[in-house]
Amino acid sequence: MLWEIKTHRFDTYSDFIRRREIEREVEQIYRERAAAVDCGYDFVIGVSTQAHADALIEADFSLNVVVTGCNR
Numbered sequence: 001m002l003w004e005i006k007t008h009r010f011d012t013y014s015d016f017i018r019r020r021e022i023e024r025e026v027e028q029i030y031r032e033r034a035a036a037v038d039c040g041y042d043f044v045i046g047v048s049t050q051a052h053a054d055a056l057i058e059a060d061f062s063l064n065v066v067v068t069g070c071n072r
Helices: 015-038 051-057
Strands: 002-006 042-048 065-067
Touching: 002 065, 015 042, 015 051, 042 051, 051 065
Parallel strands: 002 042, 042 065
Antiparallel strands: none
Protein backbone atom coordinates (compact mmCIF):
# COMPACT_ATOMS: atom_id res chain seq x y z
CA MET A 1 0.00 0.00 0.00
CA LEU A 2 1.39 3.39 -1.02
CA TRP A 3 0.17 6.60 0.61
CA GLU A 4 0.07 10.19 -0.57
CA ILE A 5 -0.33 12.55 2.39
CA LYS A 6 -1.92 15.96 1.81
CA THR A 7 -1.44 18.50 4.60
CA HIS A 8 -3.02 21.50 2.90
CA ARG A 9 -5.07 23.91 4.99
CA PHE A 10 -7.97 23.08 2.70
CA ASP A 11 -10.66 24.28 5.11
CA THR A 12 -9.24 27.82 5.03
CA TYR A 13 -9.45 28.17 1.24
CA SER A 14 -12.21 30.05 -0.56
CA ASP A 15 -14.68 27.95 -2.57
CA PHE A 16 -12.96 29.00 -5.80
CA ILE A 17 -9.52 27.93 -4.56
CA ARG A 18 -10.95 24.67 -3.16
CA ARG A 19 -12.37 23.76 -6.58
CA ARG A 20 -9.10 24.56 -8.34
CA GLU A 21 -7.07 22.66 -5.76
CA ILE A 22 -9.25 19.56 -6.09
CA GLU A 23 -8.98 19.66 -9.90
CA ARG A 24 -5.19 19.85 -9.64
CA GLU A 25 -4.95 17.17 -6.95
CA VAL A 26 -7.20 14.69 -8.77
CA GLU A 27 -5.02 14.91 -11.90
CA GLN A 28 -1.92 14.29 -9.79
CA ILE A 29 -3.60 11.45 -7.87
CA TYR A 30 -4.59 9.70 -11.10
CA ARG A 31 -0.96 9.68 -12.28
CA GLU A 32 0.36 8.49 -8.91
CA ARG A 33 -2.34 5.85 -8.50
CA ALA A 34 -1.66 4.49 -12.00
CA ALA A 35 2.04 4.18 -11.20
CA ALA A 36 1.27 2.44 -7.89
CA VAL A 37 -1.12 -0.02 -9.55
CA ASP A 38 1.42 -0.73 -12.32
CA CYS A 39 3.85 -1.74 -9.59
CA GLY A 40 1.28 -3.92 -7.82
CA TYR A 41 0.37 -1.56 -4.98
CA ASP A 42 -2.91 -0.15 -3.69
CA PHE A 43 -3.01 3.63 -3.31
CA VAL A 44 -4.43 5.73 -0.46
CA ILE A 45 -4.69 9.50 -0.07
CA GLY A 46 -4.38 10.79 3.48
CA VAL A 47 -5.85 14.24 4.19
CA SER A 48 -6.02 16.37 7.32
CA THR A 49 -9.73 17.13 7.37
CA GLN A 50 -13.09 15.60 6.52
CA ALA A 51 -13.91 18.56 4.25
CA HIS A 52 -10.87 17.76 2.11
CA ALA A 53 -11.80 14.07 2.02
CA ASP A 54 -15.40 14.89 1.06
CA ALA A 55 -14.25 17.15 -1.79
CA LEU A 56 -11.93 14.48 -3.20
CA ILE A 57 -14.57 11.76 -2.93
CA GLU A 58 -17.14 14.05 -4.56
CA ALA A 59 -14.70 14.54 -7.46
CA ASP A 60 -14.18 10.77 -7.78
CA PHE A 61 -15.88 8.27 -5.52
CA SER A 62 -13.34 5.57 -6.47
CA LEU A 63 -10.57 7.33 -4.55
CA ASN A 64 -9.45 5.70 -1.32
CA VAL A 65 -9.28 8.69 1.05
CA VAL A 66 -8.47 8.55 4.78
CA VAL A 67 -8.74 11.46 7.22
CA THR A 68 -5.47 11.42 9.16
CA GLY A 69 -6.07 14.52 11.25
CA CYS A 70 -2.41 15.46 10.75
CA ASN A 71 -1.84 19.19 11.10
CA ARG A 72 0.86 21.07 9.32
